[in-house]
Amino acid sequence: MNLVILGAQWGDEGKGKIVDLLSSEYEVVVRYQGGSNAGHTVMVNGQKFILHLLPTGILHSHTIGVIAQGMVVDLELLVEEIKQIEGKGISVRDRLLISDRAHLVLPYHKTLDALLEKKGKIGTTLRGIGPAYMLKYARKGIRVCDLWDKDRFYSLVRDNLEFVEELCKKVYCEAFEMKVDEVVDRALENFEEIKHCVTDTSSYLLNTKKSILFEGAQGTLLDVDIGTYPYVTSSNSSALGLSAGTGLPPKFFSGAKFLGVSKAYTTRVGEGPFPTELKDEVGDLIREKGKEYGATTGRPRRCGWLDLVALRHAVKLNGLDGIVLTKLDVLDGFEEIKVCTAYKIGNETFENFPASLFLLEKAQPIYKSFEGWKESTYGITSAEDIPEKAMNYINFIERFVGVPVVMLSTSPERDKYIWLSEVFHGKRVGSSNIC
Structure with missing residues (x-):
């Protein structure tokens, strides 16, 4: 069964590592929207890879990487990126397909x-x-x-x-x-x-019998239609972009599993509304602990508490089956941790994510507070090692957004993660032997 991995916030959620990790069980990995504005960072054996145009799964030698028709491709940067990866001993051009319809x-x-x-x-x-x-x-x-x-x-x-x-x-x-x-x-x-890589990728994907992982770039809240317009990217960075971006009919995805990646807090880069932004020493601390600087631009990211109103918006509109939660360890040591459960705008309470920029810019978060766990979760690989208070935090997120947190990523390294859902834990996410 195929898998779709999407960003559930304003991008920078840690999708690179998750795609790299899960693509080990897939044969084809597809990028289908955006361009070199994406920056997916992966740590493999202590070596850092930052990918902007290539599908992250290309780091596995058995995969075929596809740059599909919905992407916009800077050939100068693509060739440079290919040569950088090949310079580290990983073949690329013999496993790369580029859509002839990409702009x-x-x-x-x-x-x-x-x-x-x-x-x-x-x-x-x-x-x-x-x-x-x-x-x-x-x-x-x-x-x-x-x-x-x-x-x-x-x-x-x-x-x-x-x-x-x-x-x-x-x-x-x-x-x-x-x-x-x-x-x-x-x-x-x-x-x-790269001209030998150019082909009709839609035809290839329709006819292949191989298992496919579809890799979104940016995040749902940057989607040109359902994000914080006009402070968005220029493509459909949610599940809305799948069919147009790949050239595949909507029915093709009817049996796929959809996972959204979210940080345990919230960040965004650039301009635009951000209801839970912390413009104080707490926000600065999250930025420094989380190393929140853009992989593409190096710009410092704006940081704030987890916005569950926005996350639930992403869960519903993407039809997510589960959440992968990253960077929980950044919250280690905090006395108090907050999550936003609604917005106060004037005299009204909003429980849904509004379309209006005017409303979002005026939104004041309504918070629920949690006692911090003040223990290290960095690098843990067993669910038994998750502090009880951290599990309380995770369980609340699940109940609020309506889908399970299926995995925790506990460091940038490829092998530091924990499956929390037996439904998703198997040889392949969503494969018939586990569903």
Whole structure:
């Protein structure tokens, strides 16, 4: 049975380790949305890997990695990432499939990204992701398959450069200098490195008999439709993106298991509402203990208590079967730990996650407090070693969001985790021998 792993917060939940861990039992691992704005960090035998475009499961030598049609691909960064991984002794290009329908990120997308961010601060990674999707839906995008025809590719790039130049100079009164030959030549040079990997990935996924793990990037609350719009990413980073991002029919996922990854507290990067944010020494302590700095940008993350209203929103809209809880150890030693169970907005109490940015910016969290366990949970691998007060915290989360916490990740290392649910603990998550 196939598995979908999604971020259940504002990204940075620790999906990289979880995908790496669980993909050991799967044969194909698929990225289906976003681009190099993702940053999945995995520790393997003391060695750190940070992946931006490659599926995290590619670190296992038996897997096939798929970059599906919903992604926007920066070939420059992809080739660089492949070479870095191969430089550590892990083969990539003989196990990588890239959709011929995926759209490209080219240098002018990054120029446009910086300009748009300057004019209206969202907090993007400046990797060109938003403009690549913007031009895709304006029907001015360029796809991987366009690289096969050099003349066509040249024409498309030339037209886009003229469009971006006009936009920069006439609308934003900003200078723009970029030569079509340089953009085209560099893209084709990078294409030579990976063109044997390019194929119809939708057809491959529909016809394969192999087990598949689908790996989401960013997080549910950054989803362009159900997140904290406009402070979101430019793709469907929830389960909503699965069918369009893979080119597979919705029925394909009817038998899959869906797991959401959540920290034991909450973080976000960039601008946007964050009801439980702690702008005090407690928030600073969580940031330092949790090493909360962006894998892609290095920016310090905003930190706060666990927002269960937002987490329940993610559970419901993704149809999650369970939660993987990460970084519980960051809360070790706290005298008191809080979780948000509702919002106070004016004179009203909200138990559901509102769509309105106006309401979210005014939301005051209503907290339930727990006595801290003041014991170390770092690196533990047995459920018997979880402190009773920590289990009380976990049990409350389960009851509130309505699905079980099926696994704890207790350190960045691959082998430091605990299964808490026998339903999910087996040779393969959701396989017939355990369900």
